[in-house]
Amino acid sequence: MPIVIIAIAEWFGTALWFTPNAVIGDLQRTWGLATGDLGWLTGAVQFGFLLGTLGLGLSGLADRTRASRLFALACLVGALSNALLPYAGGLWPAIGLRLVTGLSLAGIYPIGMKLMVGWAPGRAGLGLAWLVGMLVLGTAMPHLLAGLGWSGGGLIGQSGGGSARESGDWRLTLWIASLLALLAGVSIWRLGDAPSLARASTPTPSRLAGLAAFRIADFRRAAGAYFGHMWELYTLWTLIPLLLIGDNPSLSPQALSMLSFALIAVGAPGCWLGGWLSQHLGSRRVAILGLAGSAIGCLLYPWLAPHLGFAALVAYLAAWSLLAVIDSPQFSALSASACPAALIGSALTLQNAIGFAISAVSIGLLVPWLPALEATIAWWLLPGPLLGLLALRRLGRPARFGP
Numbered sequence: 140m141p142i143v144i145i146a147i148a149e150w151f152g153t154a155l156w157f158t159p160n161a162v163i164g165d166l167q168r169t170w171g172l173a174t175g176d177l178g179w180l181t182g183a184v185q186f187g188f189l190l191g192t193l194g195l196g197l198s199g200l201a202d203r204t205r206a207s208r209l210f211a212l213a214c215l216v217g218a219l220s221n222a223l224l225p226y227a228g229g230l231w232p233a234i235g236l237r238l239v240t241g242l243s244l245a246g247i248y249p250i251g252m253k254l255m256v257g258w259a260p261g262r263a264g265l266g267l268a269w270l271v272g273m274l275v276l277g278t279a280m281p282h283l284l285a286g287l288g289w290s291g292g293g294l295i296g297q298s299g300g301g302s303a304r305e306s307g308d309w310r311l312t313l314w315i316a317s318l319l320a321l322l323a324g325v326s327i328w329r330l331g332d333a334p335s336l337a338r339a340s341t342p343t344p345s346r347l348a349g350l351a352a353f354r355i356a357d358f359r360r361a362a363g364a365y366f367g368h369m370w371e372l373y374t375l376w377t378l379i380p381l382l383l384i385g386d387n388p389s390l391s392p393q394a395l396s397m398l399s400f401a402l403i404a405v406g407a408p409g410c411w412l413g414g415w416l417s418q419h420l421g422s423r424r425v426a427i428l429g430l431a432g433s434a435i436g437c438l439l440y441p442w443l444a445p446h447l448g449f450a451a452l453v454a455y456l457a458a459w460s461l462l463a464v465i466d467s468p469q470f471s472a473l474s475a476s477a478c479p480a481a482l483i484g485s486a487l488t489l490q491n492a493i494g495f496a497i498s499a500v501s502i503g504l505l506v507p508w509l510p511a512l513e514a515t516i517a518w519w520l521l522p523g524p525l526l527g528l529l530a531l532r533r534l535g536r537p538a539r540f541g542p
Contacts, residue, residue, distance in 0.1 A: 141258040142266045144330050145251060150273035151323035152210075152247040154316045155217045155240050156184060157278070159224070159233075165309035170229050183234045185499060187241020188248075189492055195245055196489025197350065202481055206253045207331045213246025214324025218317035225310045247323070248274065249488040256475045256483055257333030263475055264422040267468035268414020272407040275464060278376070279404035283397070352486035357477035362490045363530035364426060365470035366497050370523030371433060372463050373498035374505055376403050378516065379456060381509055387449050398453060405457050406464035413465040422469040422476075423534055429466025430531070434524035436462060440517035473534065 159166060159180045166172055166180075195201040201209070220239040227233035251270055259266035352358045380399040384390055390398070417425045436459030444452060471487055478486045505512075505519050512519065 141330060142269060144326055145255050146269040146273050148323035148326050149251040149270045150277060151319035152214050153274050153277040154319045155221045156244060158221060158313050158316045162309045162312050172230060179234050180237050183237035184241035187238040188244050189495055191242040191245025192249060192488045192492035196485050196492055199485050201484030201488045205332050206250050206484060207327050209246050210250045211324040211328040213243045214320045217243030218320040222314055222317040224313050249491045252471050252487050253484040264417030264469055264472040265414040267471050268410045271468040272410035275406040275410060276404055279400045283400040352478050352482050355477050357534055358474055360530045360534045361470055361473035361477055364527040365490060365494055367523040367527030369494035369498045370501045371520045374501045374520060375463055377502050377506055386452055402456050402460050405461050409461035409465040410468055413469060417469055422472040426466040426469040427531055429462055430524040430527045432462030434521060437517045437521040441514040444514045
């Protein structure tokens with residue numbers, strides 16, 4: 140039961156992540172935003188998340204504070220900053236609120252992983268698979284909302300005045316997300332910390348607690364594999380709608396949004412499948428399977444894509460997307476198993492921070508080159524899974540150098 144509660148709380152809590160994407164059209168009309176301004180709202184959340192995870196991971200606060208209380212506080216702060224967004228009145232106050240939301244998400248996503256590891260110590264791979272699967276659904280949700288034409292017609296540039304919604308209704312999208320986050324916080328507050336986490340809640344010896352984990356050889360290997368995985372994953376998800384529209388320019392915005400939702404959301408059952416497999420094969424083997432599968436996806440795409448029909452291309456991207464994320468929870472399970480209990484929160488939080496920073500660099504470097512690289516952009520994603528496989532090769536073996 141705790142696994143279910145934490146997974147649903149993670150889904151509800153991370154509903155705060157992309158809420159402006161579902162009301163893009165209304166924000167443009169209300170505040171007179173240009174299309175380019177909208178990226179600042181998403182970027183502010185990502186930057187806030189990076190700052191928050193770095194702060195929690197380096198300070199050791201993730202392990203000096205009860206995880207359930209930190210999670211609940213983060214949900215409260217995030218819910219308030221999100222609920223206040225309709226009253227921002229313009230772009231820059233909204234960016235400030237979204238920055239606070241990003242900071243709060245640093246206390247929801249990685250701290251949720253610590254809670255899951257604590258409550259499911261013998262089934263961390265399975266528990267984290269459910270947790271990350273819920274996060275994947277949250278990541279894909281804006282595409283679904285846009286495809287359904289909900290939230291005031293959310294698609295940028297959608298024409299006509301046929302929306303049946305009144306002008307103030309778009310606020311409900313934000314407030315419902317805030318309510319879900321509050322429910323997540325209450326449920327985790329009531330659940331509390333696992334007994335194993337409570338026993339390990341002594342102060343860590345160093346203020347730079349998360350860095351201490353990198354002295355552990357197997358943590359370095361698992362984290363290195365995760366970093367390679369993050370080079371590929373979010374860039375692939377960013378490219379999916381661009382690859383679809385490039386292959387079929389006649390796609391309607393609604394069809395593009397629904398296909399993008401499906402091709403990203405397929406990762407959720409992929410995570411759950413990976414969690415089930417981890418109970419039989421172990422997290423390391425599932426991680427190797429995912430990295431090898433996504434490496435093959437990167438390698439073959441430039442050769443196959445020009446010759447595939449559109450339906451076959453969609454099927455190929457679905458398989459690639461699933462394999463690119465099936466291993467994601469297993470890296471956290473491997474990292475957590477390599478750490479002493481007193482370091483798990485700080486170590487996973489810092490690992491998240493570095494991973495998301497790598498994904499931002501990958502997106503920033505590669506996506507602008509899509510018009511020039513076309514299908515061969517997939518080869519620039521290939522180093523990520525290959526380096527991940529190299530890092531996992533010696534997992535579980537004695538270190539050659541150092542501790």
